[in-house]
Amino acid sequence: MEEVVVVIVGAGPSGLATTACLTLFSIPNIILEREDCSSCLWKKRAYDRLKLHLAKKFCHLPFMPHPSTTPTFISRKAFIKYMDDYASNFKLSPNNVRSVESATYNDVMKRWHIEANQKEVYVAEFLVVATGENSEGYIPKLTGLSSFRGEVIHSSEYKSGLKYHEKEVLVVGCGNSGMEIAFDLASHAHFVQDPVNWMQFHVLNKEMVYLGMFLLKYLPISVVEDPLIIFLANFKYGDLTKYGIIRPEKGPFYLKAATGRSAVIDVGTVKKIKVGQIQVFPAISSIKEDGIMFDKGKMHQFDAILFATGYKSTANNWLKMKHMHANGEASNVEASMGLEHGGGGGFKQQELWAAWGRSKSSNTLEEKGIACMGADRNIVASTGLWHICSQFVSHWTCLKVIEIEEVHAISLPDAVQAAATACSIRSMDYIYCLNNDGMPKNTFPNHWKGENGLYCVGLSRRGLFGVSMDVKAIASDIQMVINGKE
Numbered sequence: 286m287e288e289v290v291v292v293i294v295g296a297g298p299s300g301l302a303t304t305a306c307l308t309l310f311s312i313p314n315i316i317l318e319r320e321d322c323s324s325c326l327w328k329k330r331a332y333d334r335l336k337l338h339l340a341k342k343f344c345h346l347p348f349m350p351h352p353s354t355t356p357t358f359i360s361r362k363a364f365i366k367y368m369d370d371y372a373s374n375f376k377l378s379p380n381n382v383r384s385v386e387s388a389t390y391n392d393v394m395k396r397w398h399i400e401a402n403q404k405e406v407y408v409a410e411f412l413v414v415a416t417g418e419n420s421e422g423y424i425p426k427l428t429g430l431s432s433f434r435g436e437v438i439h440s441s442e443y444k445s446g447l448k449y450h451e452k453e454v455l456v457v458g459c460g461n462s463g464m465e466i467a468f469d470l471a472s473h474a475h476f477v478q479d480p481v482n483w484m485q486f487h488v489l490n491k492e493m494v495y496l497g498m499f500l501l502k503y504l505p506i507s508v509v510e511d512p513l514i515i516f517l518a519n520f521k522y523g524d525l526t527k528y529g530i531i532r533p534e535k536g537p538f539y540l541k542a543a544t545g546r547s548a549v550i551d552v553g554t555v556k557k558i559k560v561g562q563i564q565v566f567p568a569i570s571s572i573k574e575d576g577i578m579f580d581k582g583k584m585h586q587f588d589a590i591l592f593a594t595g596y597k598s599t600a601n602n603w604l605k606m607k608h609m610h611a612n613g614e615a616s617n618v619e620a621s622m623g624l625e626h627g628g629g630g631g632f633k634q635q636e637l638w639a640a641w642g643r644s645k646s647s648n649t650l651e652e653k654g655i656a657c658m659g660a661d662r663n664i665v666a667s668t669g670l671w672h673i674c675s676q677f678v679s680h681w682t683c684l685k686v687i688e689i690e691e692v693h694a695i696s697l698p699d700a701v702q703a704a705a706t707a708c709s710i711r712s713m714d715y716i717y718c719l720n721n722d723g724m725p726k727n728t729f730p731n732h733w734k735g736e737n738g739l740y741c742v743g744l745s746r747r748g749l750f751g752v753s754m755d756v757k758a759i760a761s762d763i764q765m766v767i768n769g770k771e
């Protein structure tokens with residue numbers, strides 16, 4: 286077991302910048318990284334022709350701006366070099382090949398217990414989640430996908446179009462990755478593109494984005510967006526409706542700030558769509574062994590389907606709770622209480638509520654972090670579960686309702702076991718900072734700080750620019766907490 290003040294999970298740009306800042310503040314910390322290298326998204330899971338979409342002045346980490354000799358838009362290779370230089374300049378040495386499997390808060394000891402590789406245990410006062418918005422590729426569930434005989438890949442596995450020479454490839458998804466990979470493939474493959482249901486997006490080029498971001502420092506969004514950037518985009522690209530691309534009503538910078546959705550930064554794809562080198566198909570209705578059926582009854586055969594359908598954060602899978610009772614006994618059950626089919630004879634929300642009222646004062650159960658999973662969204666507990674619930678009245682904020690089978694017929698030990706089993710699936714320490722999607726619970730700019738010394742960095746959908754902001758806020762906050770105790 287290793288004790289340290291701060292454990293950072295993930296050695297991408299977020300984790301490296303956090304350790305650099307904490308080290309400058311002389312705060313002891315370590316990074317745990319599941320892969321065998323740092324910045325592995327850029328080294329292993331990005332395609333060859335990738336260039337940073339944003340200008341270099343928005344893509345550096347704290348204390349190390351890019352030199353004036355670096356081009357405005359940096360290639361993937363140059364960015365990897367920058368990240369490696371950052372690590373060696375600040376003498377950063379992440380602990381690689383340490384996959385964090387669980388992190389639980391012990392509210393008796395007031396410490397986080399972090400477990401990696403099934404056997405290593407780390408204990409820390411502060412835990413920083415730096416595992417990224419792109420932890421795992423997301424592929425939507427589509428009817429018939431498992432029967433497709435061709436290749437199915439996610440954009441994170443794509444390197445270049447060379448492998449697809451003369452092949453028919455369907456790219457699903459029209460975000461930045463989908464559009465750029467489509468462009469790359471078009472030089473090799475016979476290629477089509479399917480916009481699924483993301484047809485409403487802005488298309489800009491990187492110079493327009495740069496200009497907009499620069500002007501937004503000095504001018505309001507209403508002056509920059511409509512009159513200028515959208516005018517330039519319309520002038521360059523014209524009306525793209527007939528190619529299935531519709532410009533949303535709200536502007537690109539407004540949408541980025543309000544929803545996190547980026548405009549598509551065109552690398553030449555629109556031109557290839559206009560000349561028919563890339564076809565735009567309607568949404569997929571089903572997938573067959575050797576082809577795809579699109580809406581409007583169109584069928585087409587493909588050799589491969591490439592999903593550029595985004596990523597998901599996985600932090601809520603490993604952030605768990607192992608609760609300590611007041612008597613010091615550890616238990617796995619208290620994070621969640623289950624009820625789904627708890628109908629007849631069970632306790633109703635009002636009764637739980639009344640019990641809560643006797644123990645502490647609160648207005649709503651939800652305020653205390655209690656979720657109800659019953660189909661009718663009623664909190665309904667069996668007698669067995671009620672016994673468990675009542676044990677945890679003093680730890681009420683830990684209580685969460687999850688699904689277990691037939692709770693009304695269950696004995697207390699079985700209910701404990703069922704809740705414990707369910708806990709391992711639906712654990713919930715992430716509620717101190719994150720929502721069910723592993724993304725920040727609080728909205729920007731208050732997203733980075735949770736409770737009990739839990740922080741998240743790089744999850745604000747603001748790229749490397751957002752990473753820098755988070756890191757500075759987190760390092761200062763940890764320093765303040767530590768100084769406050771001295």
Ligand SMILES: Cc1cc2nc3c(=O)[nH]c(=O)nc-3n(C[C@H](O)[C@H](O)[C@H](O)COP(=O)(O)OP(=O)(O)OC[C@H]3O[C@@H](n4cnc5c(N)ncnc54)[C@H](O)[C@@H]3O)c2cc1C
Nearest residue numbers: 295297298299318319326337338339385416417743748749
């Ligand atoms: C194709 C692509 C292009 C992009 N282009 C830009 C751009 O131009 N500009 C920009 O600002 N942003 C861009 N981004 C966003 C980019 O991901 C981030 O800006 C940056 O990589 C975020 O760094 P991060 O450290 O938060 O996440 P990541 O780089 O994803 O790093 C997270 C790290 O956590 C590790 N990890 C995950 N789970 C565990 C675990 N359980 N235990 C231990 N380690 C774990 C991962 O292995 C990884 O090393 C792009 C993203 C993609 C996918």
